[in-house]
Structures are given as C-alpha cells and as structure tokens.
Amino acid sequence: MIVLGTVADMQGAAERLRREGRRVGVVPTMGALHEGHLTLIHKAKELADAVIVTLFVNPTQFIKGEDFERYPRNTDRDRELAARAGADVLFAPAAHTMYPEGYHTFVSVETITDVLEGAVRPGHFRGVATVVAKLLNCTKPHVAVFGQKDAQQAAVIRRLVADLNFDVEVVVVPTVRESDGLAMSSRNGYLSPADRAEAPVLFRALQRAERVILEGGRDPVTIKSTMEVMIRTGSSAAIDYLSIADAVTLQEQTILHSGREILISLAARFGSTRLIDNVQVVVP
C-alpha cells in the first residue's frame, strides 16, 4: 500500500490506474477504522481492481460544539488496518491541503438535508457534500463505497453524484454490528461501560419497529411510541429523534403504503456521546 498526502500525487496515481484500464474503487473515511470500515474496503476489493482508502477528519462537517477536536485519530493504526484489509493506496491529506487559505466553494444538497441529522446538525451535510465532491475529484474512482449506518449521508451522496454528474457508481454496504447488535461506530469508544451495556437497546427498538411493520403495522405514530417506551425503559439515553420516513426522499410518513421502502432511524445521546442507527424495510 502506498501512502499519498498531496492532491497532485493522488490525482496522478488515479490517472495512471485508469490509463492502465484498472477499475478504481474508493472508500472515504475519517479514520479511527473499525470492522465496519474494513467491510467497506473488502466490498471495494470485490468491485474494483485498485482500492483507495481516504483518511481525512473533515472539519467542515463538524458543526460548532461538536467533537472535531477530540474525534479519535490514530493514523499509524489506520494505515496498518487499511493495508491488511487490502487497500492499494491510502490518501491522507492535511487539513490545509484540502482547505487552503482563500477557500470559498461549497456544495449543498437541498431538501433531503433539512430533516433528521440535517435538522439537528445544520451545515453538517454541506460539509459532507463538499468534501465528498473534492475526494471524488482527487481519487477519480469508478466506484465509491459507503456504509448504510449513515443512511442520510448515503442518500445525500447518491443525490450529489447523480445531480453533479459524477461518473461514479455509489455502493452502500449494510451496517456492521457488534455481537449484541450495537452498530459499529468510531464514537462507541466514548461510551462509559454502563452506557455501552445499555446502547444495544437502540437496535432492538429498530428491530421491533421493523417487525411491527412486517406484521402489518401501518401507523408510524404508534410504532414510534413503542420504540420510545423501549428506549426510555431500557436505558438512560436522551432521544434526539425517532423517524419513519421514505427511504429516498427522507420525508416523514404519516401512514405506511404497501410497497414503499421505509427508513426507520434514530439518534440518541448517552451523556455527550451521540449515536445514530437505522434499518430499512419494504412495507409488505
């Protein structure tokens, strides 16, 4: 695995790979790699001949008061994990490389960023869309792989890639979970042992909602009440939101129509640690 830090080096390497006729895959990450990221890298290896992993803690997607400063960083470990997972290139630019003095350009995906994470974290998805556009131009991939754990991010990136005509296939990989169901996240390491023990209730509540829908439940209000009771009785978490929305438009549903793909998602805080999770289900 080669490690590159400048845009010119990365674009030169990507251009050579493409000229050789190799299919290029990219896995954008903020580092702190865990099993979830490694699954994305393995998927990219299946889909492409050469896999680029990007490692960049993107300042523009952290809003004021969030954990940009304390976000876990361990470049040596990430480098080793990416290499062992089969990455061919690690692109790890410095912040001033990506956002030099005089930087002024931003990409916004409208409407679907007004809800869920976008409502709670204003500006977050502008930062995500901007850095993903930049990383696609730096790495020139044929295919880009993201995780379903960040469901709204995946929807935003699909929209961005389609709307700006990036010639890139977007592949979204199912969420990887701990044995007790907790979705893998770089932020799980912030949890106290007590909170870590309670956190799997989030996925259990999502599974319950999924089961209710598969068994004929059609009223989102009732389903969300059931989830809320489960989380409140099973943990000390503060719920940011519970959502039952259309999986593409992310518009909240008031009744569930047969055949529609639905995103059931939530965000909850254990102390200052904020966790998100989701499941998708097609209404039978």
Added chain:
Amino acid sequence: MIVLGTVADMQGAAERLRREGRRVGVVPTMGALHEGHLTLIHKAKELADAVIVTLFVNPTQFIKGEDFERYPRNTDRDRELAARAGADVLFAPAAHTMYPEGYHTFVSVETITDVLEGAVRPGHFRGVATVVAKLLNCTKPHVAVFGQKDAQQAAVIRRLVADLNFDVEVVVVPTVRESDGLAMSSRNGYLSPADRAEAPVLFRALQRAERVILEGGRDPVTIKSTMEVMIRTGSSAAIDYLSIADAVTLQEQTILHSGREILISLAARFGSTRLIDNVQVVVP
C-alpha cells in the same frame, strides 16, 4: 464532428478519448456562437487533441426577470460554426437531461460572488458554478477555455476548479471585439441601431481608465468619475456599476498600489439590453 445529447454518451466518448491518451479540451457555451466563441474553440484546438464544445442555455444562471426565454437559440447554425471552427464533439443536452425531476444540488463560490455581477444578479453565479461543475464531470477535460469578457465568471470558475480539486487547467482568452471596440456578445443583437452606434463608448471609457492608471492615476473615485462622464455624454446608457477592483479577490480598491493587477469593469443598460465589459491592468 459528432453531436451528443445524453450524459452517458458524452462521458463514454470523453473516457475513450482519455484512454487513447488524447488531451481533451472543452469550451462551454450557451450557443448563439459568435467570433468570440470561435476564438475560444481555436485556442482549445491549440491546447488539446480533441475539442468538445458544449451548447446549453443554462436556466439556473438566469435570475427572475432575465432573458432566459428570449435568449438567442439557433442550434443548426451553432452546430455548423462549431464544426467549421474545428470542434470534434458538440455536447447539446436538453434542460431535463441536466436538471431532471428531483434535482437538488448546487455549488456556491462565496465572497467573490457578492460583488459586481453577483450583487446585481443574486443567484447567477450559483447557477454558473453548478452547471460548470456538471459540464466538467460530463466532458472530463484536461483543459477548459473561457473568455475574459465575463471576467467575474472566469474568477469564479478558477476558484471553483481549485477549491473542488477538479483536475482541469483553466485558460482565459482575451475578449474579442468588433472593429469599433464593442465586446462581442450574444446580446449585442438585441441593440437598436442607435444603441449599437453608441455602445462602443463603454470600451472607450475602459480604455481611458486604463490609460489614466498607466500614466500614474491612483485614485479610483476620480477615474470612475471620468468614465461616468464619458458614458453619460456619449450615450443614453444607464450605468449599473463602474468598478476598479483587485483582479483576483474582486474587492473594490480605494487606492491603487503599484504592482497589483486591477480589473476595471462595468455594466450598463441600453433599454432592456444589459452589456458588460472590462479591461485588466497592472498598476505601474
């Protein structure tokens, strides 16, 4: 010259050219081609092995009340002129191809779009930046050629390309003028014969300002007064703005410093027809 209308066909053709090792140039236009555009195509021929001309009257860069509907369109003539000038590919997508149902993504270049044309035409440069990002992704060029006539647009595109890491060289070609000095523009055809006869005063005023600066003038207020008097006495034009600004940041200057590159620019209306022009000068 081949003519393509879909994004997939254009990207496929661009990808084949690149794989063959050919250098690809693009000249984005809104059609209504005139000698200015042909000069851009000739320049692209010098700089690239294969030249793509795009022809798309971009709705998102026209603001409410502007001339989108009546903007001159003559595809057959444009096709013939582009072919004769040496274009290898004409990319002429339909509006619904570029902005399909559900389109939601926009690119904004901040700060330098708050002044000059951006101040008078709010949202205009968001439309320009968005469509240029899309056209670069459709045509995958090594080099993109624009005209100095739209000076602020050129500055916005340089910023966009640098900030979003498009691997594209931006080349800006000097303004092509009629024999009496009027900058060539697709909108000149709207002018009445009387207005057409007066319009060259705009370039004469710019030349006067340039000469004053080259001869030691350092006070923008005085220089702009001289320009204003020339235009008011020499025509019936209504002046939108007169500007003496830094050529890169586009910030208005209160005193002219030796060695700095300055953009002298103006916009004026003859009836409902709005013309812009500019000259650049390095302060001696």
